[in-house]
């Protein structure tokens with residue numbers, strides 16, 4: 001379990017361009033959960049998740065992992081938590097794709113056979129072709145850089161997987177595949193997943209619990225259902241709910257006896273149930 005206790009993060013503290021990016025945040029992430037972090041640009045999402053592995057340290061407050069303070073300044077990166085940064089260029093630095101993906105497993109002091117196995121597994125996971133292993137990651141497209149960034153984290157098999165807007169820059173088929181695989185991985189390995197996303201369809205489909213950030217503070221927190229039941233509150237802070245949810249809220253307003261629905265799959269089930277009850281009348 002990861003606990004954020006009164007975490008405040010101030011960039012450029014004391015300078016004219018000081019920015020409070022997190023303001024007294026208290027949060028709890030249970031083992032094996034799939035959590036979504038939503039909020040408009042600049043609300044503090046990336047700052048929040050980079051505290052999870054010690055990439056950023058809080059200005060005040062602390063972060064506990066299984067009761068141990070992992071936010072002490074001077075303490076290095078916590079390898080139990082793997083983060084795919086919002087901008088893949090921020091984490092790619094090796095000369096070849098192989099070296100890039102092998103970097104984490106090498107740091108974990110795995111033997112060379114295991115490292116090769118991990119690299120192959122991670123490439124397969126994100127759908128990268130094997131013939132680019134010796135290519136420089138910098139020569140590849142944005143979408144492929146994104147896949148390499150994800151693969152290099154997957155190769156470490158972290159207990160907690162943090163993805164900061166992982167699907168931007170991917171085509172829609174690629175988006176779906178990668179998230180679907182991450183979801184299956186989460187189910188199978190009981191990995192905790194924290195997904196920062198702008199895409200509410202994505203959130204509805206994969207996430208169990210949602211944390212809403214607004215101006216450096218957590219303003220809402222709850223199950224997907226509870227959060228998407230308040231479209232007006234979300235709209236006020238620049239967020240939408242899935243279009244299918246809007247349609248079903250509308251049906252409810254019109255007096256139809258329907259449940260709240262947030263994915264196409266749920267919509268199909270609910271639609272046929274409604275059709276049946278209407279026919280039975």
Ligand SMILES: Nc1ncnc2c1ncn2[C@@H]1O[C@H](COP(=O)(O)OP(=O)(O)O)[C@@H](O)[C@H]1O
Nearest residue numbers: 011019021039040041042043044045046047048
């Ligand atoms: N390295 C940085 N230096 C100074 N200010 C920053 C830095 N990174 C982010 N910020 C500021 O902190 C706030 C939160 O940013 P960020 O965590 O990136 O939000 P989000 O991921 O929700 O877009 C923004 O006002 C942003 O401009």
Ligand SMILES: [Mg+2]
Nearest residue numbers: 045046047086
């Ligand atoms: Mg961000």
